[in-house]
Amino acid sequence: AQSVTQPDIHITVSEGASLELRCNYSYGATPYLFWYVQSPGQGLQLLLKYFSGDTLVQGIKGFEAEFKRSQSSFNLRKPSVHWSDAAEYFCAINTGTASKLTFGTGTRLQVTL
Amino acid sequence: NAGVTQTPKFQVLKTGQSMTLQCAQDMNHEYMSWYRQDPGMGLRLIHYSVGAGITDQGEVPNGYNVSRSTTEDFPLRLLSAAPSQTSVYFCASSPRGGGNTEAFFGQGTRLTVV
Numbered sequence: 107a108q109s110v111t112q113p114d115i116h117i118t119v120s121e122g123a124s125l126e127l128r129c130n131y132s133y134g135a136t137p138y139l140f141w142y143v144q145s146p147g148q149g150l151q152l153l154l155k156y157f158s159g160d161t162l163v164q165g166i167k168g169f170e171a172e173f174k175r176s177q178s179s180f181n182l183r184k185p186s187v188h189w190s191d192a193a194e195y196f197c198a199i200n201t202g203t204a205s206k207l208t209f210g211t212g213t214r215l216q217v218t219l
Numbered sequence: 220n221a222g223v224t225q226t227p228k229f230q231v232l233k234t235g236q237s238m239t240l241q242c243a244q245d246m247n248h249e250y251m252s253w254y255r256q257d258p259g260m261g262l263r264l265i266h267y268s269v270g271a272g273i274t275d276q277g278e279v280p281n282g283y284n285v286s287r288s289t290t291e292d293f294p295l296r297l298l299s300a301a302p303s304q305t306s307v308y309f310c311a312s313s314p315r316g317g318g319n320t321e322a323f324f325g326q327g328t329r330l331t332v333v
Contacts, residue, residue, distance in 0.1 A: 115259070138318035149223075149309060150262075150324040157319040196261060200318035206252065206277065207311075207322060209261035 108133040108201045112210035119187050120218050127182040127213050129197030138200040139180040140207070141171055145193045153195075156180060167191070192217045221245050225310050225325035232300040232332045240295040240328050242310030250313040251293040252322070255279065255306040262309060268293055269316055300332045 109132045119125055131137055138157050142150040154165025161173040171182045180197060197210040226241045244251065252267035254277075264277030268287040282304060284296040293312075297304060307329050311322040 110261075140321075142324075149326040150311075152321055152323075155321060198262075200320075206264055206267055207254075207262070209254075209263070211259055211261040 108137065108199050108208050110197050110199050110208055110210035112195075112197055112213050114213045115211070116214045116216065118216040118218060121189050122186050125182075125184045125187045125191070125215070127195050127197075127215070129180045129182065129210060131178050131180065131197075131199050133178075133199060133201055135201075136175065139171075139173060140198040140200070141165065141169070141180075141182050142196045142198060143167075143193050144196065144212075150196065153182070187215075187217055189217045189219060191215060223310055223312050223323050223325035225308075225328050227328060228326065229329050230331070232297070232330065234300060234302060234332060236300050237296070237298050238300065240297075240308055240310075240330070242293045242295065242325060243291050244293075244310075244312040244323070245291065246312060246314070246323065247290060248312035248314050248323070249290070250316055250320075251287065252277070252311050252313075253283070253285065253293070253295045254309045254311065256309060256327070257306050265295065265308075297330075300330075302332045304330065305332045306330060 111130045140155045141153040156173045194212045194214045196212045198207045223244045253265040254262040256262045266285040268274045310325045313320045313322045
C-alpha cells in the first residue's frame with residue numbers, strides 16, 4: 107500500500123526566509139503527487155501537482171516542488187516566505203483509481219515577523 | 220461557482236445520536252469522497268463514490284454510511300455517534316477517476332460528539 111511521510115510536524119521561519127517542506131512517499135511506480143495548503147478554519151487548497159514530465163513544478167503563491175524519483179521525494183519550496191503563508195501543508199499521493207488520496211500527517215508552518 | 224458545499228459547518232452531538240453531513244457540488248464531477256481530519260493523522264478516506272449509485276469504503280469506514288442518488292449530492296450518515304467520531308470532516312469531488320486529476324475540497328464540518 108502507498109504511504110506519505112512528512113517528517114516535520116512544525117516549522118518556524120522568519121518572514122523573507124526561504125522554505126523547504128519535506129515529503130517522502132512509498133509506492134512501487136511513479137505516483138501522482140500533490141501539495142495542499144490549509145489555512146486555519148478553512149478547507150484544502152491545491153498548491154501544485156505532479157503528474158509527469160518536468161520534475162520541477164510551479165504552483166500558486168510562488169511555491170514550487172521537485173519530484174526526485176531516486177529519493178522518493180516531492181519537497182515543497184518557496185524562496186521568500188510571507189506572513190500569510192502561515193498554514194498547514196499536506197503532501198498527498200494518488201496511485202491511480204477512483205481519485206483516492208493518501209495524505210501525509212501535515213506540517214504546520216509558523217512565520218515570525 | 221459554489222464548488223463543493225458542506226453543511227453544517229459546526230455540529231455538536233450527544234453519544235448515540237444520528238445525523239447526516241451534507242455535501243453538494245455543482246461542477247458535474249463524477250467522483251466524490253469523504254475524509255476525516257484528526258490531529259497528527261492528516262486526512263483519512265472514509266467512503267468514496269465513482270458515480271451515482273456507486274459507493275465504496277475507504278480506509279476508515281466503520282460507523283459511517285453513504286449513498287449517492289444524484290451526481291450532485293453525497294451525504295455522510297452517522298447512525299449512532301461516538302466520541303471517537305469527533306473530527307473535522309471534508310468532502311471532495313473530482314471530475315474523473317484516475318490519479319492525474321485534482322480533488323476539490325469543501326470548507327469542512329467540525330463535529331464534536333459529547
